[in-house]
Amino acid sequence: MRPFILALLLATTLPGAAIAQAAPQPTGDDPYIWLEEPASPRAMAWVESHNAASTKILEADPRYPILYEEALAIAGAKDRIPAPSFTHGAIYNFWQDPDHLRGIWRRTTLADYKTANPSWTTVLDVDALGKAEGKSWVLKGIECLQPEERRCLISLSDGGEDAVEIREFDLDSGGFVTGGFHLARGKHRVAWEDADHLLVATDWAPGDLTPSGYPYIVKRLGRGQPMSAAVEVFRGDRNDGGYGVSPEVLRDAAGHQLAVIQRPLDTFRHQSYVVTGKGAQRVAIPDKASITDLVDGRVIVQLDEAWTAAGPAFGPGAVAELDLAALKAAPDVLHPKILWMPGPRDSLTGIASTRGTLLLGTLENVRGRAWTYVPAAGGGWTATRLNLPDNLAIDLGAADTRSDRAFITASGFLTPSTLYLADGATGSLEVVKTLPPKFDASQDVVEQLEARSSDGTPIPYFVVHRKGIAYDGTTPTLMTAYGGFQVSETPYYSGTMGKLWLERGGAFVLANIRGGGEFGPAWHEAGLGTKRQIIYDDFTAVAKDLIARRITSPRRLGIEGGSNGGLLMGVEFTQHPELWNAVVIQVPLLDMIRISKIAAGASWQGEYGDVNADPAVMAFWRRLSPYQNLKAGVHYPEPFIFTTTKDDRVGPQHARKFAARMEEMKLPFFYYENTEGGHGAGADLKQAAHTNALTMAYLQRKLMD
Structure with missing residues (x-):
């Protein structure tokens, strides 16, 4: 997720050293367990x-109506770049605006898409579908059967939760297929095997889910078959961790196909299997490696740990290739070749493929790069770096398996997004669309600075601020980071941030703290489990550096984060309340003692450790868990806590209980829970604009007044 504007920064090593020391709240007698019932x-x-x-207070702020109107206007602006995908020989786009709050799926030709005002044909109207069926439908995903891409699986969520209903849709007829594939609500994992068969992971019978609520059994479902007739292809274990077993079918333009099943062991480690005539066979690659793509009969493998059996070149963060035929013949005896190796400040951000080329997105010191790799006759690849602007974020977009074209986006904090059409075979680039500026950036500048963390490690961060600011600590500054799950945070253009914050004189800070993937797997692993305090030290170090440079001061410094970033906010709130005057805690994890009992929390034990199985992990989180470490009598800043009732990933329980404990201690706070929206700001544009306006009203009250 982007850490701000939901859509969708020299610390002590001792936790809590900056505040009064007291024993953590007992965990055995939790008076707020009843708030864990999501909809009681x-x-x-x-x-x-x-x-x-x-809302009575924040909506009464005279700034709120203007903030809401500006947020809604930007989110629903007609001149946004419609995100394109290559599907069924056309360009498809999912679009939301004030007239289509839940969105429409629509299509046009590539030639028409390139024009200033394309003529779109609506394929599926989600608002109309929900109204006709009496549901609060949110479109969650679309998967079309290659290579024809005529038949698609549409995933629909009621209210935005992760659980979905899946229906088959025909692009030629423009409607759902009568008697077609249909899966009732669940946390499904589905892949097309061919036109008449799906590989499906779901809860086939009561109890067929892991403790996290995800499936561990894959079956082959034939067209016209009831679910009870599906044939088992693979079975993991009910106690598997992570996000559930996932089938995927890779195809290339030469007609090759590879069915892959990933069996998670925890959040990051998984076993990989290929489905052959002999059944599902395990592939002899590391547990932190993934089969990601297929090009010209070459299987692409992304390594998040060293493949020691393959040789010293196959280090963490590298990309390797396998011969498809050899892999199918003997998945336990592999002969990989290296394709890409990262430098000391490099990391991989994305992989995509066209008809005959491979595209890689990378970071070099948190600056985006894009490369094309063309298979060479007799083996090897011809690599070309695409001539894209420097010092920006580069994001790989949709790639066309019928040609060598792909869309790529470049953007920065002050640079509106530019959409390019790349030719993977030639390396040529064509500017297709450029987003009109959404705010006045003429008075702003971007700097990349560094702080020193508690162990001496340099922590880079970006600062966006007015030119010629007075370095006297008076600049209202909003800082964010994520710090987990190997998620890289890079510069990005946000019209909402620019219009609602930067234009009003605020500064914005994005910190590249450990736990992310900005510098490869090692940057992430440095803060796993009981090593996690260093992530929080990194964030604190950036804050102290901003204060030492007199860019801002504790009176004018606010912080914001969501999900795992919400946990980051909770820890910083309890460990260093003296550093901030505003703290926005969004869809957060906060009770790390009961995390495995709430929503999908048990699936993240690879990131946070298992408090139930490891006494060291339990001891660690008893010292750091925000819910357990709130203390009466401490002067905390007044936070804004946001969550959603329909969040079945993290769950609203963490936020509710944290607020209830603050209330018990007579500590002030703002709390808002949207009744829809899933793990995000809202189920539609108006809900998201409301959330953003409330957040900005809060921040401006705290940091600008």
Whole structure:
């Protein structure tokens, strides 16, 4: 996720050293367990009461109406770049605006898409579908059967939760297929095997889910078959960790096909299997390696740990290739070749493929790069770096398996997004669309600076601020980071951030702290499990560096983060309340003692450790878990806590309980829980604009007044 504007920064090593020392709250007697019932009448009455109290104040702020209108106008602007995909010989796009709050899926030709005002044909109207069926439908995903891409699987969520209903859709007829594939609500994993068969991971019978609520059994479902007739292809274990077993079918333009199943062992480690005539056979690659693509009969493997059996060149962060025929014949005896190796400040950000080329997105000191790799006769590749602007984020977009074309986006904090059409075979680039500026950036500048963390490691961060600011600590500054799951945070253009914050004189900071993937797998692994305090030290170090440089001061410094970034906010809130005057905690994890009991929390034990199985992990989180480490009598800043009732990934329980404990201690806070939206800001543009306006009203009250 982007850490701000939901869509969708020299510390001590001792936790809590900056605040009064006291024993953590006991975990065995939790008076707020009842708030863990997501939609119970008692819990929802609590939510409604606290929503009303907070919105009464924030919506009464004279800035709120303007903030809301600006946020909605930017989110629903007609001149946004429609995100394109190559599908069924046309360009498809999913579009939301004030007239289509849940969105329409539409198509046009490539030639027409390149024009200033394309003529679109609506394929699926999600708002109309929801109205006709009496559902709060949110489109969650589309998977079309290659190479024809006529038949597609449409995933629909009621209210934005992760669980979906899946239906088959025909692009030629423009409607759902009568008697076609249909899966009732669940956390499904589905892949087309061929026109008449799906590989499906789901809860086939009561109890067929892991403790995290994800499937571990894959079956082959034939067209016209009831679910009960599906044939088992693979079975993991009910106690598997991670996000559930996932089938995928890779195809290339030469007609090659490879069915892959990933069996998760925890959040990051998984076993890989290929489905052959002999059944599902395990592939002898490391547990932190993934089969990601197929080009010209070459299987692409991304390494997040060293493949020691393959040789010293196959280090963490590298990309390797395998011969498809040899892999199918003997998946336990492999002869990989190296394709790409990262430098000391490099990392991989994306892999895509066209008809005959491979595209790689990389970072070099948090600056985006894009490369094309063309298979060479007799083996090897011809690599070309695409001539894209420097000092920007480069994102690989949709790639066309019928040609060598692919879309690539370049953007920066002050640079509106430019969409390029690249030719993977020739390396040529064509500017297709450029986003009109959404705010006045003429008075702003971007710097990349470094702080020193508690162990001496340099931590880079970006600062966006007005030119010629007075270095006297008076600049209102909003800082964010994510710090987990090997997610790289790079510069990006946000009209909402620019219009609602930068134009009003605020500064914005994005910190590249450990736990992310900005410098490869080692940057992530440095903060796993009980090593996690260093992530929080990194964030604190950046804050102290901003204060030491007199860019801002604790009175004018606010922080914001969501999901794992919400946990980061909770820890910083409890460990260093003296450093901030505003803290925005969004869809957060906060009770790290009961995390495995709430929503999908058990699936993240590879990131945070297992408090139930490892006493060292339990001891660590008893010292750091925000919910357990709130203390009466401490002067905390007044936070803004946001969550959603429909979040079945992290769950609203963490936010509710944290707020309830603050209330018990007579500590002030703002709380808002959207009743829809899933793990995000809202189920539609108006809900998201409301959330953003509330957040900005809060931040401006705290940091600009």
